Amino acid sequence: MTSGLANRRRTAREAALKAAVAEELLGPHAPVIGLLDVDGVRAAVADLHRAFEGPATVQHTFAAKACGLVPVLRLLAQAGMGCEVASPGELHQALAAGFDYDQLVFDSPAKTVEELEFALSHGIAVNLDNFQELARVDRLLDGRDATGPIGLRVNPQVGAGAIGAMSTATATSKFGVALRDPGAVEAVIEAFAARPWLDRLHAHVGSQGCPLPLIAQGVRAAYELAEQINETLGRRQVTGLDIGGGLPVDFSTDEDLPGYADYVAELRAAAPGLFDGRYTLVTEFGRSLLAKSGTIASHVEYTKSAGGRDIAVTHAGAQVATRTVFMPDAWPLRVGVFDARGQAKQGPERTVDIAGPCCFAGDLTAVGRDLPPIAPGDVVALYDTGAYYFSSHFSYNSLPRPAVYGYRVDAEGRVTFAPVRSAQSLREVVEESGAAHTEALLALATGTSTSTSTSSSSATGTSSATARTTTTGTGTGTGTEDTVPGRDEQVIA
Ligand SMILES: *Cc1c(COP(=O)(O)O)cnc(C)c1O
Numbered sequence: 155m156t157s158g159l160a161n162r163r164r165t166a167r168e169a170a171l172k173a174a175v176a177e178e179l180l181g182p183h184a185p186v187i188g189l190l191d192v193d194g195v196r197a198a199v200a201d202l203h204r205a206f207e208g209p210a211t212v213q214h215t216f217a218a219k220a221c222g223l224v225p226v227l228r229l230l231a232q233a234g235m236g237c238e239v240a241s242p243g244e245l246h247q248a249l250a251a252g253f254d255y256d257q258l259v260f261d262s263p264a265k266t267v268e269e270l271e272f273a274l275s276h277g278i279a280v281n282l283d284n285f286q287e288l289a290r291v292d293r294l295l296d297g298r299d300a301t302g303p304i305g306l307r308v309n310p311q312v313g314a315g316a317i318g319a320m321s322t323a324t325a326t327s328k329f330g331v332a333l334r335d336p337g338a339v340e341a342v343i344e345a346f347a348a349r350p351w352l353d354r355l356h357a358h359v360g361s362q363g364c365p366l367p368l369i370a371q372g373v374r375a376a377y378e379l380a381e382q383i384n385e386t387l388g389r390r391q392v393t394g395l396d397i398g399g400g401l402p403v404d405f406s407t408d409e410d411l412p413g414y415a416d417y418v419a420e421l422r423a424a425a426p427g428l429f430d431g432r433y434t435l436v437t438e439f440g441r442s443l444l445a446k447s448g449t450i451a452s453h454v455e456y457t458k459s460a461g462g463r464d465i466a467v468t469h470a471g472a473q474v475a476t477r478t479v480f481m482p483d484a485w486p487l488r489v490g491v492f493d494a495r496g497q498a499k500q501g502p503e504r505t506v507d508i509a510g511p512c513c514f515a516g517d518l519t520a521v522g523r524d525l526p527p528i529a530p531g532d533v534v535a536l537y538d539t540g541a542y543y544f545s546s547h548f549s550y551n552s553l554p555r556p557a558v559y560g561y562r563v564d565a566e567g568r569v570t571f572a573p574v575r576s577a578q579s580l581r582e583v584v585e586e587s588g589a590a591h592t593e594a595l596l597a598l599a600t601g602t603s604t605s606t607s608t609s610s611s612s613a614t615g616t617s618s619a620t621a622r623t624t625t626t627g628t629g630t631g632t633g634t635e636d637t638v639p640g641r642d643e644q645v646i647a
Pocket residue numbers: 217219220238240261358360361362398399400401438439440441442
């Protein structure tokens with residue numbers, strides 16, 4: 155039994171693939187693109203809001219790392235989401251999308267002093283990761299009160315799910331204060347006692363591969379700690395609980411399994427008090443909001459056979475499906491095969507491997523799949539790739555970032571597209587490969603390098619000073635590593 159939701163998703167996706175080919179958004183000249191189902195994204199947001207309805211105030215934020223494309227963030231902002239950011243790049247993407255400071259949550263595990271200053275001075279909610287960071291904020295506030303909420307991230311150490319690299323709450327996880335370590339709970343309570351401005355607890359337990367009861371157990375541990383802190387201090391100091399994201403996605407179906415309602419039911423069973431309105435809740439979902447609305451579509455360049463193995467060579471590989479290529483067992487994707495006009499292919503299935511364009515043997519997005527016969531000029535689609543796939547490009551082989559389009563399908567089946575990101579041009583690929591410094595190494599080797607490199611060879615060392623000077627000097631707009639919030643509040647265009 156497929157649900158109406160799953161049917162709508164599939165029908166819209168197939169209409170979009172067909173229209174993308176017809177309108178030549180995809181073809182020999184544009185051999186790989188990303189497609190995003192705009193109504194699907196909005197439906198997921200509505201579903202999330204519905205699931206958490208109740209007496210508690212809830213701020214839903216989208217984890218920008220799952221899809222930091224500015225128009226997508228803009229769509230989410232307009233649909234009522236806030237935004238969780240974990241790097242200066244994500245912060246500036248969110249600001250460019252129009253989020254207000256009080257709609258942001260800043261969560262990086264390695265925040266610099268300047269990043270913290272920026273967040274604190276703009277009232278952005280911050281979740282601190284460890285006691286050193288708490289001490290750093292003490293110094294920055296210097297006796298003043300924080301203007302935005304400040305939380306402490308805790309690791310409930312409830313254990314791993316099926317994918318080690320995706321499990322944030324193991325005994326030895328790098329995230330947050332490990333609650334089950336000796337003396338940790340006491341130290342956390344002391345930290346809150348000494349800092350009246352510390353008013354939130356944060357736990358992000360997940361993600362992909364973690365069963366719901368495990369995630370709920372982690373959230374419950376954070377809730378119980380909040381209760382314990384407030385009781386011990388004899389005041390309601392912890393007023394907010396940020397329960398993170400981490401809802402897994404089933405990559406084998408068009409259904410939402412589990413859905414947000416399933417997750418909330420699990421949370422209600424584990425920690426009923428969480429929802430009674432005493433705490434402001436914050437969520438930070440990423441994958442579950444976007445995955446099912448995204449598709450990567452690739453032109454098939456060649457088909458071949460080697461040692462009895464059939465291979466279809468496409469343009470979608472590790473550069474857009476990085477996790478699937480490097481961890482195929484943990485991140486399998488469904489594959490659809492369409493003809494050159496975008497019509498779903500039929501016919502007797504053959505066992506085939508789907509390869510990408512990267513120059514390493516393991517660049518495969520699907521292995522040993524039974525699929526309709528594939529021919530050059532066909533289209534291969536990778537489903538459920540709306541989060542962490544085309545938005546998290548890997549620059550292997552200097553392959554350009556592909557164009558991404560949003561789509562809507564009306565009642566008559568007509569498809570409308572909107573650009574989300576242009577394909578990266580070859581000029582941009584060359585520019586971000588240091589083209590502005592083409593002569594620099596030759597100059598160094600022949601001793602004709604400019605005086606910048608020798609003039610500052612004192613205490614701080616030369617290399618970083620040189621890099622900074624030159625990056626700022628070129629002003630190409632791609633040198634974002636040199637633009638630290640707090641020093642430059644400009645939104646990077
Ligand atoms: C990655 C991340 C999220 C989002 O996780 P999903 O599994 O995509 O829902 C939320 N919060 C934090 C702190 C994260 O690192």
